[in-house]
Amino acid sequence: MGLDAPFGGTPPGYAFDADRAEEQRRHHDVMPYIDDSPSSSPHLSSKSRGSRDTLSSGSLESSKSSEPDLEKGLEMRKWVLSGILASEETYLSHLEALLLPMKPLKAAATTSQPVLTSQQIETIFFKVPELYEIHKEFYDGLFPRVQQWSHQQRVGDLFQKLASQLGVYRAFVDNYEVAMETAEKCCQANAQFAEISENLKARSTKESKDQTTKNSLETLLYKPVDRVTRSTLVLHDLLKHTPVSHPDHPLLQDALRISQNFLSSINEEITPRRQSMTVKKGEHRQLLKDSFMVELVEGARKLRHVFLFTDLFLCAKLKKQIGGKSQQYDCKWYIPLTDLSFQMVDESEAVPNIPLVPDEELDAMKIKISQIKNDIQREKRANKGSKVIERLKKKLSEQESLLLLMSPNMAFRVHNRNGKSYTFLISSDYERAEWRENIREQQKKCFKSFSLTSVELQMLTNSCVKLQTVHNIPLTINKEDDESPGLYGFLNVIVHSATGFKQSSNLYCTLEVDSFGYFVNKAKTRVYRDTTEPNWNEEFEIELEGSQTLRILCYEKCYNKTKLTKEDGESTDRIMGKGQIQLDPQALQDKDWQRTVISMNGVEVKLSVKFTSREFSLKRMPSRKQTGVFGVKIAIVTKRERSKVPYIVRQCVEEIERRGMEEVGIYRVSGVATDIQALKAAFDVNNKDVSVMMSEMDVNAIAGTLKLYFRELPEPLFTDELYPNFAEGIALSDPVAKESCMLNLLLSLPEPNLVTFLFLLDHLKRESINKMSLHNLATVFGPTLLRPSEKDSKIPANPTQPITMTDSWSLEVMSQVQVLLYFLQLETIPTPDSKRQSILFSTEV
Numbered sequence: 001m002g003l004d005a006p007f008g009g010t011p012p013g014y015a016f017d018a019d020r021a022e023e024q025r026r027h028h029d030v031m032p033y034i035d036d037s038p039s040s041s042p043h044l045s046s047k048s049r050g051s052r053d054t055l056s057s058g059s060l061e062s063s064k065s066s067e068p069d070l071e072k073g074l075e076m077r078k079w080v081l082s083g084i085l086a087s088e089e090t091y092l093s094h095l096e097a098l099l100l101p102m103k104p105l106k107a108a109a110t111t112s113q114p115v116l117t118s119q120q121i122e123t124i125f126f127k128v129p130e131l132y133e134i135h136k137e138f139y140d141g142l143f144p145r146v147q148q149w150s151h152q153q154r155v156g157d158l159f160q161k162l163a164s165q166l167g168v169y170r171a172f173v174d175n176y177e178v179a180m181e182t183a184e185k186c187c188q189a190n191a192q193f194a195e196i197s198e199n200l201k202a203r204s205t206k207e208s209k210d211q212t213t214k215n216s217l218e219t220l221l222y223k224p225v226d227r228v229t230r231s232t233l234v235l236h237d238l239l240k241h242t243p244v245s246h247p248d249h250p251l252l253q254d255a256l257r258i259s260q261n262f263l264s265s266i267n268e269e270i271t272p273r274r275q276s277m278t279v280k281k282g283e284h285r286q287l288l289k290d291s292f293m294v295e296l297v298e299g300a301r302k303l304r305h306v307f308l309f310t311d312l313f314l315c316a317k318l319k320k321q322i323g324g325k326s327q328q329y330d331c332k333w334y335i336p337l338t339d340l341s342f343q344m345v346d347e348s349e350a351v352p353n354i355p356l357v358p359d360e361e362l363d364a365m366k367i368k369i370s371q372i373k374n375d376i377q378r379e380k381r382a383n384k385g386s387k388v389i390e391r392l393k394k395k396l397s398e399q400e401s402l403l404l405l406m407s408p409n410m411a412f413r414v415h416n417r418n419g420k421s422y423t424f425l426i427s428s429d430y431e432r433a434e435w436r437e438n439i440r441e442q443q444k445k446c447f448k449s450f451s452l453t454s455v456e457l458q459m460l461t462n463s464c465v466k467l468q469t470v471h472n473i474p475l476t477i478n479k480e481d482d483e484s485p486g487l488y489g490f491l492n493v494i495v496h497s498a499t500g501f502k503q504s505s506n507l508y509c510t511l512e513v514d515s516f517g518y519f520v521n522k523a524k525t526r527v528y529r530d531t532t533e534p535n536w537n538e539e540f541e542i543e544l545e546g547s548q549t550l551r552i553l554c555y556e557k558c559y560n561k562t563k564l565t566k567e568d569g570e571s572t573d574r575i576m577g578k579g580q581i582q583l584d585p586q587a588l589q590d591k592d593w594q595r596t597v598i599s600m601n602g603v604e605v606k607l608s609v610k611f612t613s614r615e616f617s618l619k620r621m622p623s624r625k626q627t628g629v630f631g632v633k634i635a636i637v638t639k640r641e642r643s644k645v646p647y648i649v650r651q652c653v654e655e656i657e658r659r660g661m662e663e664v665g666i667y668r669v670s671g672v673a674t675d676i677q678a679l680k681a682a683f684d685v686n687n688k689d690v691s692v693m694m695s696e697m698d699v700n701a702i703a704g705t706l707k708l709y710f711r712e713l714p715e716p717l718f719t720d721e722l723y724p725n726f727a728e729g730i731a732l733s734d735p736v737a738k739e740s741c742m743l744n745l746l747l748s749l750p751e752p753n754l755v756t757f758l759f760l761l762d763h764l765k766r767e768s769i770n771k772m773s774l775h776n777l778a779t780v781f782g783p784t785l786l787r788p789s790e791k792d793s794k795i796p797a798n799p800t801q802p803i804t805m806t807d808s809w810s811l812e813v814m815s816q817v818q819v820l821l822y823f824l825q826l827e828t829i830p831t832p833d834s835k836r837q838s839i840l841f842s843t844e845v
Contacts, residue, residue, distance in 0.1 A: 077238065085139070091227060092139060093202045094220050102125050123179055123182045135162075156252050315332045329465060338448060341414075352411075362407055403517070410432060428521070429510070430512055433578060487588070493511060497606050501531075503532065505530070505532070506527050506529050507576070552578070594608065630680055656702055666700060675697050679693065679697070679705040720789050726745055729819075761824065774825060782821070783813050783816045
């Protein structure tokens with residue numbers, strides 16, 4: 001029902017206990033991830049434009065009522081239920097596909113040549129008939145109620161009954177592993193059953209009733225397991241859009257409580273209590289550096305605490321604290337520094353594949369973190385009991401730990417002389433370089449190898465508790481309330497030049513800033529060839545999310561393959577220097593460019609920085625001069641031009657596609673500000689030579705002009721009126737309900753807005769094919785296209801609580817990114833060429 005997520009997945013809206021990672025990973029290994037969520041086909045072709053009124057009238061009429069919020073919630077309720085029905089239909093077809101071979105197999109079991117024994121059939125198909133009956137009854141009850149829909153319609157009793165029958169799922173889940181083992185053995189022993197189990201036919205959804213899809217027995221037996229984890233999500237969505245005064249509310253609350261209790265009982269980890277030894281810390285051995293890191297163990301991410309001592313490198317796991325016991329460590333492995341190497345000992349050793357977590361999943365975690373932070377601030381202002389705040393802080397810690405676990409993807413490998421290799425994942429090349437430097441420096445003082453006895457190792461591990469310098473995972477939860485929350489807004493950085501290089505090299509720089517407790521790479525200059533004094537003079541606009549530090553790294557680009565150092569099992573450019581500056585809110589307040597020099601290992605890099613806070617960078621101000629195009633409503637411009645898409649949009653897109661599609665990150669790299677202002681002025685006075693101007697300008701300035709046009713619209717392209725609906729729709733967990741909601745909303749935009757958006761969408765998809773990911777494009781354009789006018793923003797005009805304001809901004813911006821990303825990822829929005837031709841050639845009336 002809603003979102004396909006196996007045990008150990010992290011559906012939006014639910015906290016994840018990072019301490020449970022290993023237990024959940026075990027479930028994950030047993031139960032493979034299978035994504036088969038139902039989805040209808042959104043088709044915004046010319047045909048659907050004609051049906052726009054019928055599509056949107058039922059779904060959006062309600063926003064005109066006297067109680068818009070209540071009506072909107074009840075309308076969302078219908079969409080959620082429609083999604084549940086479609087999802088139930090798919091699930092029933094999967095259960096039917098399982099039942100289909102069961103009857104002939106049972107009949108054959110009593111003959112002289114059985115395919116399976118009665119016992120084997122009972123084990124493999126355990127509780128499947130009962131599950132089918134439960135869901136058939138639920139579907140048959142829900143279908144007519146949704147068909148005869150009214151806002152008073154009740155469905156809570158059906159969900160309550162469904163939740164009360166979760167005991168059947170408990171039996172199915174308890175038997176699941178045995179069922180899978182039995183099925184596997186039977187496939188190996190009987191070719192006929194192996195053939196049957198690979199070719200089970202399931203009915204397709206109602207759009208194509210005559211079609212079937214082929215599924216394996218393994219896939220279908222996983223469906224009920226998956227169903228359990230998804231049921232709480234759908235109930236959560238339904239409850240969210242059911243008013244407290246509605247008769248269904250208490251029934252759905254009860255059903256959700258039962259489902260959540262059931263789910264937590266399945267996922268519960270039993271941690272054995274272990275006795276600890278307390279010993280004195282080692283006298284000669286000293287701790288030099290320690291940090292939390294993510295280790296990659298057989299494809300799984302594990303949170304570790306690593307310690308660099310004067311003679312060894314130790315990797316430990318922080319044990320879960322039980323019943324007031326003090327913190328303890330469990331040693332995972334250690335390497336004497338004389339035996340540690342960054343080069344692979346065995347060249348044939350395979351480099352591990354790093355499992356990447358999609359950007360949108362990381363964003364979902366960030367959204368959750370921002371929501372919880374807002375809740376904590378609200379509770380503090382209301383002077384609520386500390387128990388509520390403690391519970392929220394625990395949830396925050398869980399989410400931040402998960403984000404820290406899932407975000408890094410840069411390999412840092414260490415190798416033991418005996419051939420064993422270990423891989424850590426780090427977010428920042430700065431930290432990776434720092435660890436390497438510290439280890440190499442200390443290796444110069446180490447001369448003999450050794451091995452520790454189990455007692456010595458236990459003593460050393462216990463001493464880590466007293467010696468550690470990093471006591472907490474680097475999360476905001478560990479900061480005091482009076483600490484700086486960091487900067488939220490935009491940092492413009494110009495990397496001017498560098499001096500101090502000893503010999504001529506190919507040089508470039510990268511910029512990193514901290515965000516949500518870890519550092520991320522935000523920008524990279526071009527390579528300046530064969531020089532000791534590079535002059536980049538490149539400007540970047542970096543979005544800050546609670547950032548406090550800007551780091552810069554200077555690299556030598558290695559084009560000669562024979563010179564490459566193979567560390568971490570990959571080709572790396574050489575770091576020539578690194579440095580950082582603190583982003584001081586007081587010093588950056590005056591909004592002017594500030595020059596600074598960063599010194600690093602004898603090299604000096606000259607920078608200029610300028611900060612713009614969110615409240616100043618995101619204002620929509622209508623133009624006083626309505627004869628231009630910037631700051632003028634899109635409907636006025638298209639009417640005046642007798643076009644469907646504003647001339648400025650068409651011209652910029654055409655020029656970017658003519659010569660900018662090979663540029664890396666064209667919408668991320670800032671153009672020269674004076675060029676952008678010149679183009680803006682030319683478009684505003686309808687300068688006939690604007691196309692000649694554009695052909696002579698850097699393409700980044702044209703990209704910047706296009707962004708500026710949308711940023712300065714007095715009302716966003718997605719409109720102030722519909723913005724809250726888009727924000728609600730994107731938060732739905734059920735994919736079918738979400739799709740229905742988002743497409744209805746899109747089709748209800750005013751025609752100039754809709755046609756312009758489809759034109760831009762087509763262009764952005766082309767851009768993504770070349771050099772920018774969809775997620776990066778959504779990050780750049782989401783706030784530009786969706787951010788509401790100041791009067792409609794949910795953010796207070798004069799915030800007294802800076803932390804709340806910044807978190808709210810962060811939350812709102814991420815929601816805007818998610819909305820645009822959703823439309824960018826829909827595959828069946830009209831075919832680019834045909835739609836594009838119809839727009840381009842129908843611009844003149």
